[in-house]
Amino acid sequence: MCRHVCAAGAIRFEEGERGARLTLWHNSCVFCGLCSHYCPTGALSVTGDWRLDHRAVDAFAQVERGEVPYAPCSGCGDPIIPAAPQLLHAAFRRPTPEIEKLTTLCPACRRRMSIGAPVR
Structure with a gap:
């Protein structure tokens, strides 16, 4: 959900061999807060610490990467x-x-379970 609502396109998920890879570019973030507002798990938060600002030459230095294993x-x-x-208990x-x-x-x-068909 966070990737879809990110106004600046600062969040990307890609399929990997062992899981989904997350890349977050802090240089693109505009601190709108949509990602943390819509995050169903509470995994993201927005800071008001403007010291994270940086020079254009350092634009790609502030990147976070992670992986969610399959x-x-x-x-x-x-x-x-x-x-x-957390998503289950929030819903x-x-x-x-x-x-x-x-x-x-x-x-x-x-889908099979919802229509009463046997699940393999």
């Missing part, structure tokens, strides 16, 4: 990016076991 789908075993527990006050199982399924297995 986990196997509990239905078919395909690699998926696991849902964050539902008391998630049921069925809802908790959805977080470990790929989209195809979630």
Whole structure:
């Protein structure tokens, strides 16, 4: 979600072999706060510390990179990016076991489960 709402395009996710790679360019950030507002997991926050400002020559020096590792789908075993527990508890006050199982399924297995078909 953060990538989609970033007005400056400072956030990028790419598929990797072991997981989704995150790149965050601080030089592009305009401190609008949309990423932290819409972040369902609370993983991002915006600072008012303007000392992070830098000269144009140092534009690409302030970059953060990370990786979210894949986990196997509990239905078919395909690699998926696991849902964050914070997201589940933010959406539902008391998630049921069925809802908790959805977080470990790929989209195809979630569709099968939602229509009552057996999940592999």
